[in-house]
Structures are given as structure tokens and as C-alpha cells.
Amino acid sequence: MKKHVLLSTGIVLLFGLSACDSNTAPQQLSTKAKLELPVGMTKINSVQKADDEIVIPFTQYELANGLTVVLHSDKSDPLAHVDITYHVGSGREEPGKSGFAHFFEHMMFQGSENVADEQHFGLITESGGTLNGSTNTDRTNYYETVPSNQLERMLWLEADRMGFFLDAVTVEKFENQRETVKNERGQNYDNRPYGLLRERVNEALFPQGHPYSWLTIGYIEDLNRADLNDLKKFFLRWYGPNNATLTIGGDFDEQQTLEWVNKYFGGIPRGPEVVDPEYVDVVLPEDRYISMQDNVSLPLMYMAFPTVYANHPDEAPLDVLMSILGSGKTSLLYKNMVKNGKAVQAQAGHSCGELSCQFSLLALPTPNSSLAELETIARTSLVEFESRGGANEDDLARVKAGIVSGMVYGLESVSGKVSQLAAYQTYRQNPNAIGDDIARYQNVSKEDVMRVYQQYIKNKHAVIMSIVPKGQADKIIKPDTWQRLERTFTQEQDESALVLRPGKSDFDRSVVPPSGPNPSIKVPDIYQVSTTNKIAILGAVNDEVPTTTIHLRIPAGQTREDLSQLGLAALTAAMMGEGTEQNSAEDLSNELQKLGSSVDFRAGNKYTTLRIRTLTKNLEPTLAIALEKLTQPKFTQDDFSRLQKQQIEGLKTAKKNASSLAAEAFNKLAFGHNNSFAYSSGGTIETVEKLNLDDVKAFYKANYGPAKSELLVVSNLSELSMLSALQNLNSWQGNTSAEPAIKAFPALAAGTLYFIDKPEAAQSEIRIGKRALNYDATGEYYRVDLMNYNLGGAFNSRINLNLREDKGYTYGARSFFYGDDIYGFYKAQAGVRSDTTADSIVQFRKEISEFAANGMTDVELQFMKNAIGQRDAREYETPGQKLSFLSEIMEYQLTRSFVDEQNQILSKISKEELNALAKKHLKLDEMITVVVGDKAAIMESLQPLFKNIVEIDEEGKPL
The missing domain is CATH 3.30.830.10 (Metalloenzyme, LuxS/M16 peptidase-like)
Known part of the structure; x- marks a missing residue:
């Protein structure tokens, strides 16, 4: 399950940037009170941590030109993260000019009046930083993470392209980036299995001309139609400082930073006034069945219901409903489709933007099922939700635990906290909206979930899409009842306010600001011990957040496979995620979700890794579940048959992906068909089809032992406390196989x-x-x-x-x-x-x-x-x-x-x-x-x- 929301990509991540900032000490408050604000800058708000309150500490300012500035101090690492978010995405585009917001994002990296072509990338990369930008339906942001001594340069770069961009635009740059965007569409949409799913669904779901009826990437014909004048109009309309939020987090001096912000951004004039987009209710008059043939191995069924919009009071209970229907092994779709072998994958989603949300049900059938059957099961699962009485206490506990754990996990990076502050300010005009978010989810009741089900889903119309392999049109659910519309382009925005706004400077902007003194960088302290059963432990203390992350690497990877059993390590790892001798997979999944923890197994070249992530307060019960999974797998035939089918279908799907094909072909040519690691970790269709349950049991018995296993841990616990928590691992027993010999590599037919x-x-x-x-x-x-x-x-x-x-x-x-x-x-x-x-x-x-x-x-x-x-x-x-x-x-x-x-x-x-x-x-x-x-x-x-x-x-x- 993945929930696409306005502020993030999941309920957990929505709350991932919060809670205590251990670097905010009481004496800092008096320091902040002594700040001398530059002329024209106004302090709007300041929020600090109080007791156990969950908050991201920040101070908010506004420049005379309308630019919002949000500062978050985090001195735990010598770095700074800069994010500038413009409140414009594809949802502000005109019909016929789709993809322009994203196209413009590319153009903003092509230099400005005082920054040469490629210099933006060059300066940041040379300073040891990283950078990127992103566009969605409702905003475009640009961001950099750099060593803290490079902060002034970042502000100079961002200010120059905000205020001094147009004179540097050339036809050559414009045409080059047009081609780059076309390639991006080809790589991520046209050339990818199921890549056009959302485009076709959105066309059918939203009224003609609705800006969500096209994707952020846009249509090729619209990109071809655009010209340089369109780009200049777009910049003048949306890229004023009064439509932007500048958020800075990390290790910086606040007084100096405000002076730099005022110096570089203060002389940029306001743009046209911007009003929030207006929500219009989306209602389908009937079910709309659509279909397409694609270069895929498995058909796909997708149902989409229009619901509300981001931050609507009913968004939270709809998210809970999504979790109950299609999130993990506790969900109804998993029970009714995946567990019984009807589907390889089944999940629910609730993607939200400023203008609309859509509630979705997705499933990919196994070869013995049809799309029509999956649609019937999906609708039956909705009825089952209602007939069982809706949400139960476990459902609510799982979602709310995910919220709390996500909040704490989000403290792990300054970039995450900055992104959240920027999003809250952009969409709610309040960087401190995290408390409201927490409350709206924690206050969801069983009655709320049933109410939104009845209001937005029960007996409501949906778009139902079938994607089938080419040449298999007979596998669609029903003949299409809705046809793609011929798009018309009549809407034009008022351009009377789109005039050139030359920036002002009382200094030479062509001079690149110098770097500050290099920050002091400290490699983490580590400890190294071993358990009595010879597990080597390497750990580090991370006292910034109360979380624990553990990787237990077991020498049970691909290299332990025989060529006739390729894919066995991956299939065994998948089986380790199922039930144990004591508990079902569903019960264990339920308990882990209520703890806000994750435990999973993943096979690689040399190792199968048991990965554990938890709030430290929940370490003991989480480790108990992990150890139970590790030492008491049940290995049932039903689980084996289901996972074997899933692995085979995954291999078939991978063969439709050109990038995967190229990578595996290169590996086989370079390292030989007789070395197991040259193959996909999933093996081959032929070898996986021949595997049986006894093979999994034998592989586990031969390889899943403590000798030569390695445990890596990062936690806020001390070394002694961590070792005490891990002591139950001493009871783990099992075998370890000998290191396999690597076969001689083949001669390369160079030049071929x-x-x-x-x-x-x-x-x-x-x-x-x-x-x-x-x-x-x-x-x-x-x-x-x-x-x-x-x-x-x-x-x-x-x-x-x-x-x-x-x-x-x-x-x-x-x-x-x-x-x-x-x-x-x-x-x-x-x-x-x-x-x-x-x-x-x-x-x-x-x-x-x-x-x-x-x-x-x-x-x-x-x-x-x-x-x-x-x-x-x-x-x-x-x-x-x-x-x-x-x-x-x-x-x-x-x-x-x-x-x-x-x-x-x-x-x-x-x-x-x-x-x-x-x-x-x-x-x-x-x-x-x-x-x-x-x-x-x-x-x-x-x-x-x-x-x-x-x-x-x-x-x-x-x-």
C-alpha cells in the first residue's frame, strides 16, 4: 500500500518530521530575542519544543516582497538544507499546455543572469553537496543539501534564478530541455510497464479541462506546442517571491543567515498576486470502464473513486479505510485476493491533492484468475467491510501507531524536517500544522470510518481500468463504456500583470560568494563485540532520535544456490516473512503495525538480511517477533505455492523492463551463466518453477545459522544496553554452509x-x-x-x-x-x-x-x-x-x-x-x-x- 498525499507519500511519512529537537536549549531563546532584523523583514512566528509536545521548532519571517522564510536549527551535523517551494504545479496549467510546470523545473537549472549554464550543478557538486527539484500537481520545489560552510552560495544561487532568470534563457537551452523532458516521459511512462495507468485513469475520472485530468509530465504534443514566450509568461505569472517559501534547516547562525537572505532576495520585486485554487466536487454519473493493451506480462485491475481533497476533515478517516482494505497482510484485499492465490498483488490507495483525492483498489491476477473476478472480489470486500461492522480497535491502533512511529523516524534527517515545514506553509500557511495533523488522525473514530465509506464509496461510481498484455483484448473486465476525449484548448489566463520585473542590487551579483571555513566532520564512534554463538556485532550510538535499526546479515544469499535452484535464496527469504510455529503471518503483521515496527527478510548476492526498524521503546517486543520469525518459520505448502507463483510472475514482469534486461544480460556476459550471482536475485522462471517446499526447508537448514552471521545496529541505546537487548540471540542455533567457489569468468568478446x-x-x-x-x-x-x-x-x-x-x-x-x-x-x-x-x-x-x-x-x-x-x-x-x-x-x-x-x-x-x-x-x-x-x-x-x-x-x- 502506498498513499499518495499532498505532503508526502504515506500516512507514516506525513508525520515523519516532528517531535523534539534536542539542539533547542533554553538559552537559545534569549539569543534569538537579540536578533536585529534587516530592514523590511518581519518576524511572523516562532515555535519551540515544550515538554513532550510534538513539533518541529522553527522561526518564521517575511520579507517586504512577500517571500516567506522559515528557519529550523539542527546542529547535530555540519550541514545545511535549503528548500524553496513555489506554489505552482501542473494543477495551475492551462489545457493544451500540460507538462509546463515540470518543464519549467528543468529550465531553472540552466543558468541565470549571473550563473553560467551548468554552473548551478557545478558549484553545488564541487562543494560536496547534492541537489534536485521536483514537481507535483500543486507545487514545485528546488533543494540542496551542502556542508554548512556553503550556505551563502546556495542562497545566492536560488535568489539569482528567482530574480534574474529570464535574460539568461536561450532557444538552445529551451529546445535541449524539451528533449530531456520527452526522454523522461519515455523512460518513466511510455517505456515502462503500466506506465500510462494514471494518465488514462485521470482522463476518465476528472472533467475535461480539469488540471488533474493530465499528469505532471504532460503530453508530448503539448510540449511540442510550447515556445519560449510561453516559458517567460509562466515565470512571470508564478515565480514571484510572494508565491514562494524559503526554508532553511541545519547548522547555521540565524543572524547571519537572515542578513544573507535579505541581501540576496530582498531586491526581487513581488509578482502578481496568487489566490488558492478552488475545489470543485468531482462526481461520476456512471461507472466508466476503460482499457488498454500494454507490453506487460500480467493484466491489471484498477478502480478509482473520487473523494474529497487534501486536508479535508474526511481525508483522515478515508486513509484509515484505505489501510483496512488494502494495507499489508491484515487487509481485506490481502485476505481475499493474495492469501488465497487469486492475485499476485492487491492494495488500496488514497492519493490527494489540493483539488481532489481518489480512492483506489489495485490488483494483479495470478494466471488462474481473471480481471473480472478480481473486480467482483474487490466489490465483495467492500461489502464485507460494512457487514463486519466497519473498523475495529486493531484497525485504528495500527494506523495511529504508524503515525507516531513515522513522526519519530522523520526526525532522522534535516532535509525531511525542512520539507515538511515548507509543505505545511505552502498548503496551510502555517509551518506548525503538524499538531493539527496528529490530532485529525488520532481523533478518527470507528463511526468516522463507516461514515466516509457510506458517503464516498458505497454504491458510488468509479473508473475501472483493465490493462492487458498486447493481443489479449479478450481479458478486459468489460468493453469500454467511456472513450478518450479529443482535447480542446480555449482557456486563457489573464496576462495583464505579466510584465518584466527587474531585480535591484546594491552589490555585484556576478561575484560568487566565498565558502566559509570547512566544518569539522566526525566519523561515528563504533563498538565491536560478538555474541556467545559467534555473531559479530558492529554498532554505533545515534542519540538524536529514539529509534533502533538493525541489519542481521546471514550468509544465505544467491552464491549459496545451485544453478538448478536459482531463486531459492529469494524464495526462502520470502517464506521467512510468513507465519511461524506459534503465530500466523497476519497476527504477526498486526502486532508489528501496532508497534510501529518493521521486520523483513531480503536476499542478496552473499547474504539474506533480516532488517528491523523500531522505536526504541518497542525494541523488546519487536526483537521477540524477529527472533520468532528467524528461528521458528512454519514453512507451509500453501505459503510456498503462493509465493512461488508471485516470484514467477515478478520474473515475467521484469522481462518487460528494458533496463532490467540490459543489466542482467551484461552481468551474464561478463561473469558467466555458471555463476548464480550473475542472474536476477529472483532466479529464472524455469528454475523457480522446479523448486519445492523441501528445497526451501533444506536451504534454511543448511544456511540459516549464527556462525559467520553479522549484526549491524544503530540505536540511541548505549553499547551495554544494546547488548543486553540482544542477548536472546544467543539462543539461535543453526548451520552455516561453506563459502562457495566462484566459477571462472568467461572470455569477453570485446567489440561485440x-x-x-x-x-x-x-x-x-x-x-x-x-x-x-x-x-x-x-x-x-x-x-x-x-x-x-x-x-x-x-x-x-x-x-x-x-x-x-x-x-x-x-x-x-x-x-x-x-x-x-x-x-x-x-x-x-x-x-x-x-x-x-x-x-x-x-x-x-x-x-x-x-x-x-x-x-x-x-x-x-x-x-x-x-x-x-x-x-x-x-x-x-x-x-x-x-x-x-x-x-x-x-x-x-x-x-x-x-x-x-x-x-x-x-x-x-x-x-x-x-x-x-x-x-x-x-x-x-x-x-x-x-x-x-x-x-x-x-x-x-x-x-x-x-x-x-x-x-x-x-x-x-x-x-
Whole structure:
């Protein structure tokens, strides 16, 4: 289940940014009182933590031009996060101009009057930061996370594109980003299985001309129709400071930050006044059945009911209803569809925006079920909800526990807290709305849930969509009762206020602000012990949030599989998530949800990992459930048969994904069909079909033991307290198999093109590469990663600037080295527009060969050293990041000082050494090429580029 809401992607995340800020001390209040506000700046509000109140502390200001400024202090890590949110998304677009809000987001990264083309990416990357932007129906935001000494530069960058953008726009930039957006649509929608689901449903659900009737990505024909004048009008209409919220979080001096904000943003004039969009009730006069044929392996059934709008009083009880119907193993859809083998997947959703929400039921059938049968079961499940009396106490407890745990988990990153403050201000004009959110969910009653069911769902009309494999039109639920409308474009907005608004400055904006002193970066302290049954434990204390995250790595991954049993590790891991000898899977899921905890198993190359996440106060019962799952799996035939079918259908679906096909084909060619890790973790359809329950039991018995297992933990508990909590692990018994031998890798047929035909593909997936070095933290492997950074490792690398920014062939292109203790490879890759496949390969070759021959420049060398040298400031912020650090140490038997050794190598490495590595490792005549694309459309253009072309099937075998 995923709930798409205005403020986040789930009920849990909706409340993920709250609670106590341990860095807000009483003495800070007196400091804040002494702040001298710049002229024209007004303080609006200030909220601090009081007792156990759940709140994100902040101070809110407003500039004379209407810009809202929200500051959140968090000095736990030496970083700053900047978010500027404009209250405009695709919901403000005119009919016929769909996709423009998102297109404009791309344009805002193309430079401004005082920031050169690509300089925005360059400055932030070089400073060790990360950046991006996003657009949804109702807002567009731009954000950066950087070391704290770079904050002034971020404010200068954001202010320059807010106030000094239009004069830097060129036709060339406009056309380039138009092509980039088209590639994004091709990659994420047109070329992806089920990618057009929401577009078709929204067209049928909303009235013609309603701005939610099209997707944020827009239609290709609308993008083709747009011109430079449209872009300028859009900027002038929506990108004024009075339609924006600037939110800053992290380690900063508040007085200095306010002065910088006023300096860089104060001279930007107000834009036209903006009013909130008006909600119009959406009502369907009848059920609308629609369908489409797609390049999928499994049909899909989707039902969508219009409901309310985001922040409506009935949104919360509708979310609870969603959870009861289709969230996890406690849900009615799981019981009535998945548990009994009728569906591979079934879930409910309640996606919300400012103008409307939709309540959805989704299911993918197993081969012995039909879409029509699933629709009947879905409707029967609604009746069952009512007949059983609606919501029960467990239902409410699960949802409310998820809210509380989500609030605490959200404290783990400053970017999350900043995003939440920005969203609350944008949609509710109050950054402190989290208390209202908590209350509206905690106050939901059983009567509320039944009421909204009867008001919005029972006997109400819906859009019912069937997506079926191509050539299988007979599998749709019913013949279409609604046809796509011919879109008309008559609406025009008032443009009388759209006049140029030149900004004012009393300083030279062309001067890039200097960086402040480098912040002090501290690698996390760690402790290392072992249990009496020989589980190695590596831990770190994270006292910023009261949470515990544990990864128990068991040497029971793909490498333990026989080639005839590929997929067995993944299937066993899935079985570990089912019932135990004591409790059913549903009962355990219910208890975990009421604790706000998660326990799951996941198989990888070498390990199956038991992952545990919980509020520390609930650690004991959560660990008890995890240990029960680990040591007492029930392994029933019914569970096995159901999960086996699901895994097979997942493999079939993956074969429809060009990116997955390309990745697996490359791995098999590089590392051999006789090494299990070269295959998808799910195995192959043929091998999984032959597995049985005894195979799972035997794999568990042979591999699920404590010896050679490793436990990584990040918690606010001390070492002694954590070890005490883990003591029950000493009772775990079991076997561990011997480390398997890796088979010899095959000879590469260098220079060969391996081609997989994907008829009518809108894009081609390209992989160019070879085997390379295994992992070495401070050896040549680390150095080749430094070497590749300017070639293909950064957004503004040579490869990406060429294929994306200059040519507009792709949404993104990169190259990288990857290695572990088993294998390593170098790969350059991209998904490109189909008609550019041949030239994309030419451009890849050109960049790689030129870099190998001539190496990097002095400027590139310094850029790489600056970028990598400063990014440690944001490497250890969250428990997840700390776990990654611990994992690297444990996996490769490192000490925490390896980071210092890497920094010494970085500071001393010369251009000559790196260029020598480029010559050594970037030899095109040692590489193979894999392409997945439409043979009929592109093969003729590829033939001149290769002396040897081998067509292969979806399993990577020659045809």
C-alpha cells in the first residue's frame, strides 16, 4: 500500500518530521530575542519544543516582497538544507499546455543572469553537496543539501534564478530541455510497464479541462506546442517571491543567515498576486470502464473513486479505510485476493491533492484468475467491510501507531524536517500544522470510518481500468463504456500583470560568494563485540532520535544456490516473512503495525538480511517477533505455492523492463551463466518453477545459522544496553554452509554488440563495459573511482553533459566502477530515445576514448578533489547512512580510520596518476556493448558501428 498525499507519500511519512529537537536549549531563546532584523523583514512566528509536545521548532519571517522564510536549527551535523517551494504545479496549467510546470523545473537549472549554464550543478557538486527539484500537481520545489560552510552560495544561487532568470534563457537551452523532458516521459511512462495507468485513469475520472485530468509530465504534443514566450509568461505569472517559501534547516547562525537572505532576495520585486485554487466536487454519473493493451506480462485491475481533497476533515478517516482494505497482510484485499492465490498483488490507495483525492483498489491476477473476478472480489470486500461492522480497535491502533512511529523516524534527517515545514506553509500557511495533523488522525473514530465509506464509496461510481498484455483484448473486465476525449484548448489566463520585473542590487551579483571555513566532520564512534554463538556485532550510538535499526546479515544469499535452484535464496527469504510455529503471518503483521515496527527478510548476492526498524521503546517486543520469525518459520505448502507463483510472475514482469534486461544480460556476459550471482536475485522462471517446499526447508537448514552471521545496529541505546537487548540471540542455533567457489569468468568478446529486441520500444537501453577491479577501500579500486568522477560519476560529468544537456538524447547518462570481494566491473549506461541509439553509442565511445587518451584537466582535478573531499559532511547524518558505514567496515574488515586514509589519498593524488589509470582501465577495445531496443527501428543504424553483432534472447542466450 502506498498513499499518495499532498505532503508526502504515506500516512507514516506525513508525520515523519516532528517531535523534539534536542539542539533547542533554553538559552537559545534569549539569543534569538537579540536578533536585529534587516530592514523590511518581519518576524511572523516562532515555535519551540515544550515538554513532550510534538513539533518541529522553527522561526518564521517575511520579507517586504512577500517571500516567506522559515528557519529550523539542527546542529547535530555540519550541514545545511535549503528548500524553496513555489506554489505552482501542473494543477495551475492551462489545457493544451500540460507538462509546463515540470518543464519549467528543468529550465531553472540552466543558468541565470549571473550563473553560467551548468554552473548551478557545478558549484553545488564541487562543494560536496547534492541537489534536485521536483514537481507535483500543486507545487514545485528546488533543494540542496551542502556542508554548512556553503550556505551563502546556495542562497545566492536560488535568489539569482528567482530574480534574474529570464535574460539568461536561450532557444538552445529551451529546445535541449524539451528533449530531456520527452526522454523522461519515455523512460518513466511510455517505456515502462503500466506506465500510462494514471494518465488514462485521470482522463476518465476528472472533467475535461480539469488540471488533474493530465499528469505532471504532460503530453508530448503539448510540449511540442510550447515556445519560449510561453516559458517567460509562466515565470512571470508564478515565480514571484510572494508565491514562494524559503526554508532553511541545519547548522547555521540565524543572524547571519537572515542578513544573507535579505541581501540576496530582498531586491526581487513581488509578482502578481496568487489566490488558492478552488475545489470543485468531482462526481461520476456512471461507472466508466476503460482499457488498454500494454507490453506487460500480467493484466491489471484498477478502480478509482473520487473523494474529497487534501486536508479535508474526511481525508483522515478515508486513509484509515484505505489501510483496512488494502494495507499489508491484515487487509481485506490481502485476505481475499493474495492469501488465497487469486492475485499476485492487491492494495488500496488514497492519493490527494489540493483539488481532489481518489480512492483506489489495485490488483494483479495470478494466471488462474481473471480481471473480472478480481473486480467482483474487490466489490465483495467492500461489502464485507460494512457487514463486519466497519473498523475495529486493531484497525485504528495500527494506523495511529504508524503515525507516531513515522513522526519519530522523520526526525532522522534535516532535509525531511525542512520539507515538511515548507509543505505545511505552502498548503496551510502555517509551518506548525503538524499538531493539527496528529490530532485529525488520532481523533478518527470507528463511526468516522463507516461514515466516509457510506458517503464516498458505497454504491458510488468509479473508473475501472483493465490493462492487458498486447493481443489479449479478450481479458478486459468489460468493453469500454467511456472513450478518450479529443482535447480542446480555449482557456486563457489573464496576462495583464505579466510584465518584466527587474531585480535591484546594491552589490555585484556576478561575484560568487566565498565558502566559509570547512566544518569539522566526525566519523561515528563504533563498538565491536560478538555474541556467545559467534555473531559479530558492529554498532554505533545515534542519540538524536529514539529509534533502533538493525541489519542481521546471514550468509544465505544467491552464491549459496545451485544453478538448478536459482531463486531459492529469494524464495526462502520470502517464506521467512510468513507465519511461524506459534503465530500466523497476519497476527504477526498486526502486532508489528501496532508497534510501529518493521521486520523483513531480503536476499542478496552473499547474504539474506533480516532488517528491523523500531522505536526504541518497542525494541523488546519487536526483537521477540524477529527472533520468532528467524528461528521458528512454519514453512507451509500453501505459503510456498503462493509465493512461488508471485516470484514467477515478478520474473515475467521484469522481462518487460528494458533496463532490467540490459543489466542482467551484461552481468551474464561478463561473469558467466555458471555463476548464480550473475542472474536476477529472483532466479529464472524455469528454475523457480522446479523448486519445492523441501528445497526451501533444506536451504534454511543448511544456511540459516549464527556462525559467520553479522549484526549491524544503530540505536540511541548505549553499547551495554544494546547488548543486553540482544542477548536472546544467543539462543539461535543453526548451520552455516561453506563459502562457495566462484566459477571462472568467461572470455569477453570485446567489440561485440549483444542485442535484445524489444519491439516498439520508445527508448533503447545501452550498456558499455567490461570486468574490472574488486573492491579495495584504499587501493587502486578507490583511485579509479576518483578517476571516473569527471567522466561519468557526477551530474555535470562529460558523459551526462554530452548526452543529456548538449544532445538531449537521454534523461541521464553515467559511468561507474563497482566491485565487491567477488567481482568488479566498469559500465557506462543510459536509456536513450530510440532514434538516437546509434549516435548515443558514438558519443559514449568518444567521451571514453578521449578521456583515456588525454585524461582530465587541471580544473577537473580540482573540481573532483573539492567535491569528494567535502561530501563527508552529509555522509553520516541518518541511521541508514551510519548503517552503510558500518556495513562497509564489517564487509571488508576495515577500521574506521579508512576514511582518513581515503582523504589522504584524495588530497595527494596527482593528475598524472589518475590519467595513467584512465589509460589502463578505459580501453574501448576491451569492452562489450549491450542494447535493448526496437530492432526494426534501429538495427540498420547500428550495423556500421560493429563488426560483430549477436542477437540474444531475454535469458542472454544467442538466438
